[in-house]
Structure formats: structure tokens, C-alpha cells
Amino acid sequence: MTTEFHSKTLLAASVRISEATELTDALIALQKIYDIDFTTYHLAHTISDIVDTPFVRTTYQDAWVARYLLRGYVRVDPVIQEGLVRQLPFDWREIAVKDSAVRAFMLDARKHGVAQNGFSIPIIDKSRRALLTLNSGVDGPAWTRRITRYRSEWIEVAQLIHRKAVLQLYGTRDPILLLSQRELECLHWAALGNDATGISTILNLSQHTVKTYLKSARYKLGCITLAAATTKARHLRLIHPYGNTPI
Amino acid sequence: MYLLIQAHQYDRYPDLLDQSFRLRKRIFADQLGWSVSVVGDYERDIYDDLNPAYFMWCDDDALTLYGCVRLMPTTGPTLLYDVFRSTFPNACDLVAPSIWEGTRMCIDDVAISHDMPDLKPERAFCLLLVALCEVAMTNGIDTLVSNYEPHMRRLYRRAGAELEELGRADGYGRLPVCCGAFEVSARILSKMRAALHVTQPLSGYRQSIPEPSTPTRVARLPFVDHRHQLYLESVKVVGTAKGDKPLSQWKQG
Incomplete structure (x- = not known):
């Protein structure tokens, strides 16, 4: 993580x-x-x-x-x-x-x-x-x-x-903003235990960019930690880290 | 000097704002041929009605504008998302309080060559970029999403900036327009300063801006050599490479 x-x-x-x-x-x-x-x-x-x-x-x-x-x-x-x-x-x-x-x-x-x-x-x-x-x-x-x-x-x-x-x-939450493909990819690999360095290698992005995608994903999901964000994304079936996230 | 002008200060700098809309029309509509909304001599769009912050580079009396960029938080409505949504739905969709959008960044080469004849336009643009990085950092911004034409990438690289291209849109101007994320950090700032041989902060103060009639700024001394000195009577000429004219002056309050 x-x-x-x-x-x-x-x-x-x-x-x-x-x-x-x-x-x-x-x-x-x-x-x-x-x-x-x-x-x-x-x-x-x-x-x-x-x-x-x-x-x-x-x-x-x-x-x-x-x-x-x-x-x-x-x-x-x-x-x-x-x-x-x-x-x-x-x-x-x-x-x-x-x-x-x-x-x-x-x-x-x-x-x-x-x-x-x-x-x-x-x-x-x-x-x-x-x-x-x-x-x-x-x-x-x-x-x-x-x-x-x-x-x-x-x-x-x-x-x-x-x-x-x-x-x-x-009486209701705002609908969650649509997560982009890159944000989902980063969340997917984060849920599988990769840190920003690992994800940046996998996706061939800079570390800062990976952190930016994760930060944006975290904001959209309304979570202050990445752990909470990946869990929520799984609950919402946005990512399937142990299956195959369709991205 | 550099000013970060927010909506509550618009009425204090009507001339600078007027010049910025004219400059944007000249650059983006006339020179680059972007399909931007032009009304008379102004380039102004709906995002200018949403109280954006404008980062401006001007002379010390805030009379002549040298360059400007428009800043908006990505948590609110943003131009790039709307522009790139059709071609690259996922490109410019970064949203967080510390991620900001910088658009319509340009410099006035005429005013610059008039007031600072030794300063080349490329360098002037890069210096504005450094000052932008400084002001973004002091305001807790860690990423700037911005649009640019493909050839600008080389200039950014040479200036020490690091960016990741997120997407491109065709049919916006004569050339494709790219959307990229720029890292804002102490590492990048020192890299940019080294690349441009800038030794002192350019913008030097937080978002509190002195009245234009009484510019009061306390000189802060970034030089290690000067750390032991408590005061400097008046510090003029902010560090630029040899040959450049002073970009801003530091006056003691």
C-alpha cells in the first residue's frame, strides 16, 4: 500500500x-x-x-x-x-x-x-x-x-x-464523480499492495502522476486514506483487484 | 512584480485585468488561432465569470502587464475538463483541492521588449513559470493541470519543469492542444531555478498583496551568505541571469 x-x-x-x-x-x-x-x-x-x-x-x-x-x-x-x-x-x-x-x-x-x-x-x-x-x-x-x-x-x-x-x-450524497481509467488502474494496483513507485513502473508513469491520480480518486470517493478509497472502490465494484479490473 | 489577484481584489486592478483580456485575445485568438470566445478586443469566457484567481506579472506600479495565467481549483467547474471531454473523456479529469488548473498562460512580448529589452520571450515565459510554481507552492497546490501546444513541451523541459501529457485535442487551433499535469514541489522549483540560473524567489510573498499605491514588502533573504544579516536597507534587483533587467524590486516596508 x-x-x-x-x-x-x-x-x-x-x-x-x-x-x-x-x-x-x-x-x-x-x-x-x-x-x-x-x-x-x-x-x-x-x-x-x-x-x-x-x-x-x-x-x-x-x-x-x-x-x-x-x-x-x-x-x-x-x-x-x-x-x-x-x-x-x-x-x-x-x-x-x-x-x-x-x-x-x-x-x-x-x-x-x-x-x-x-x-x-x-x-x-x-x-x-x-x-x-x-x-x-x-x-x-x-x-x-x-x-x-x-x-x-x-x-x-x-x-x-x-x-x-x-x-x-x-438528505442524499452527491453522486460520486466518474473515475477515469487511469485513476481506476492506479487504485487497482494500489489494492494489490503496490506503492506509488511500483505503480509508476507498472503503468510507465511518473511517481508524481501516480500520486496525483490516486489523490484525485481518493477525493472523488470522499476518502481521506488510500486504504479507505480502495476498499470503497471494491465495494462499489469499480475495481476487481483479484478478478480482472476491466480497464 | 507578481500579483495573485482573486475576485475580492478585481476592483483594485481594473487596468491589469483589462490588459490581460486584451493580451489573451492577441495571443490565443490572433496568433495561435484557437477557437476561443472573443468579444471586441477581449478574449473572455464563462470561466472568467466564476471568480478565478489571476496570477499576473507586471511592473512595480501595477500599470503594465507582462504576463498572466488564470487559476481555478479542479474541484469546481474547469475549462480543460469541458474542452477535452469530447475528445479525451478521461484526460483532464483530475479532481482534488490541491490540484489546480492553469489556463491562458501567456506573456506580452511587446511590453517585455519595451521595458526589458535584454529579456528574451522564451526566458520571460520560463520565469513566469518559475514564479507560478512559487506561488502555487505557497498556496498548497501540488499539481497544475494546463494546456499547451506540442512544441511548448520542449521549452518546459528546458526550463526544468516536469509534466505528464494526459491527452491531446485536435481542431481547437491550428496545432493540436495538449493537456498535461505539472508537478509542483520544492524539487521541481530548485530544478527550474537551476536551469534558468535564478537564485532568489521571484514572487517572494504570500497571497496578501500590498495596495498598489504603497507597495510594502519586507525583504526576505534567501541567500545563505546573508542569513546573519538582520536587515538590508533596500534590496533591488531580484536574481536573474546576467543581462536580464530586474524583474521586480524589493522595497522595505
Whole structure:
């Protein structure tokens, strides 16, 4: 099996997210694992209706959530305003405070318990946009270290949260994206115990390309480990490693 | 200098964006003869309406554009999948948060020869590639899927890039258009820098971009020799080979 580095935190987060009944429980579990103060998931443009209703789950204090809604802060909040058009994850320290309304909003947020540092991850799937935000009270340098360490894990976690939200909201999972022939081939050989080096020799591809195919296959199957992805692919009868995968 | 412009910053760089759409029309429609959607002097398609990130190479005042590339995550709608779906259904179907699509990569040879007469277009293109690799790495991207004409492969190779061709489509332009996956890693970056004799980071900063009126960047010193120095009053001229004009300037904030 391809040796992948998967930290205990990511595996724990994955288990807890899948076990959680409600999305909010998943968010609470997530912030415990990563020692985050508050977590928010915001899915924009949900069911197309006359009113465009976003789907939001947050662990911020109720008083702040109420104040946020009453004052219509969503129109001012730079995290949401930028987060729903940005493509790349961003540190809140990158946000340029444009006017006094934004400054006032940020001061009010701090006064109502929102911690100083944040990291927001845009989630873009084939038809929707969402944003996962992690909010923390640790100081600047410590936050930078956290981001450096967990950035790629948090991006994976954001995808898991998003899938959970879609399931909770629509009552069904998104159909699995079609796996390409190369992805199936790589999964097939991975299921037979080959690592990326072995697969690259068998398929005459570069190691990086093999890893890329496997990563894409893993994403499409919604799994954070390759072992889970190969198992799922077998269950779905996409590959038949001990028979003959028709590829 | 190099800028990564995302949708929330479009209104800050209207001139650069305007120049980029004009440049794309000149390159892809007029020169390469690709069947791209042209409206007036602009080459713009539906993917430009999906808030893509644009990586731009421009002068230090963000007034003149030298080159650009459009970046989109493969988890969302992508051009290459849609373009290659008919001819190569499996070619450009890589999907993951760390795999991004880079399209419409081009340089403005006129502007470059005007401002940097010693810089050859091939080298300019390769330098944009290095800067792209840098910015992709700082943003956690490990693979870039991109399209190019077959002869470009040689240029990429010479620039130290490693790519795997995933498929080709005919009938898109005068030449076939290839779709390939480029590795983005520290190994590739140092290989590219060595191939092009570039000694310092070109783009040098994360995605937070200074206001164009007050370019403030703190000089970071990649040279081992300079590590003991805490400050440098002002660092000018980012490492390029002899004969090239400076690509960007480093000013102390």
C-alpha cells in the first residue's frame, strides 16, 4: 500500500465527523481535536428559491449569532464577503479593512467573544460554494505555526464537513464523480499492495502522476486514506483487484 | 512584480485585468488561432465569470502587464475538463483541492521588449513559470493541470519543469492542444531555478498583496551568505541571469 502520512488528528477528525449526527456536533468535535475556539460552516446559494437562503452552522456564542443576524452583519463581514469569492484558503490577517463599517464590525465581533485570529477555507464543488472558518484566540506567531502545520489537513477536513452538510441538507450524497481509467488502474494496483513507485513502473508513469491520480480518486470517493478509497472502490465494484479490473 | 489577484481584489486592478483580456485575445485568438470566445478586443469566457484567481506579472506600479495565467481549483467547474471531454473523456479529469488548473498562460512580448529589452520571450515565459510554481507552492497546490501546444513541451523541459501529457485535442487551433499535469514541489522549483540560473524567489510573498499605491514588502533573504544579516536597507534587483533587467524590486516596508 502506498505509504501516506496521515496524522492522528486528521484520522480522528474524519471518524468524528462521520459519526456526528448533526453538523454542529461535527464542528464541535473538530474544534476539540485541533484546539480551535469557534468553527463556522457557511454554504452559499442553497436550494434555489425566491429567497437565496444560505445554510450556516456555527459554534459562536448565541448572543453573537443573534446580534450578527439582527444587525445584518453578513453584508459587512469581510470574511464572508471575501470568502465566498476567493478561491484559496486565507488567514484573516490578509483581510484589508476597507472602511469604518468593517472596522466597527470587527471591533464589535471582538467585544462579543469572536477570537482574534482566523483561517477560512473556500470550498468549491461542481455546483456550490461554501466556506469553513476556524477561529482561534492564540497569538499571531502561534497561529502562523498552526496554519503551517495543519493547513493541508484542514483543507481535507473542510471537504469532509462540506460532504456532511450536503448530506444533511439534501438528505442524499452527491453522486460520486466518474473515475477515469487511469485513476481506476492506479487504485487497482494500489489494492494489490503496490506503492506509488511500483505503480509508476507498472503503468510507465511518473511517481508524481501516480500520486496525483490516486489523490484525485481518493477525493472523488470522499476518502481521506488510500486504504479507505480502495476498499470503497471494491465495494462499489469499480475495481476487481483479484478478478480482472476491466480497464 | 507578481500579483495573485482573486475576485475580492478585481476592483483594485481594473487596468491589469483589462490588459490581460486584451493580451489573451492577441495571443490565443490572433496568433495561435484557437477557437476561443472573443468579444471586441477581449478574449473572455464563462470561466472568467466564476471568480478565478489571476496570477499576473507586471511592473512595480501595477500599470503594465507582462504576463498572466488564470487559476481555478479542479474541484469546481474547469475549462480543460469541458474542452477535452469530447475528445479525451478521461484526460483532464483530475479532481482534488490541491490540484489546480492553469489556463491562458501567456506573456506580452511587446511590453517585455519595451521595458526589458535584454529579456528574451522564451526566458520571460520560463520565469513566469518559475514564479507560478512559487506561488502555487505557497498556496498548497501540488499539481497544475494546463494546456499547451506540442512544441511548448520542449521549452518546459528546458526550463526544468516536469509534466505528464494526459491527452491531446485536435481542431481547437491550428496545432493540436495538449493537456498535461505539472508537478509542483520544492524539487521541481530548485530544478527550474537551476536551469534558468535564478537564485532568489521571484514572487517572494504570500497571497496578501500590498495596495498598489504603497507597495510594502519586507525583504526576505534567501541567500545563505546573508542569513546573519538582520536587515538590508533596500534590496533591488531580484536574481536573474546576467543581462536580464530586474524583474521586480524589493522595497522595505
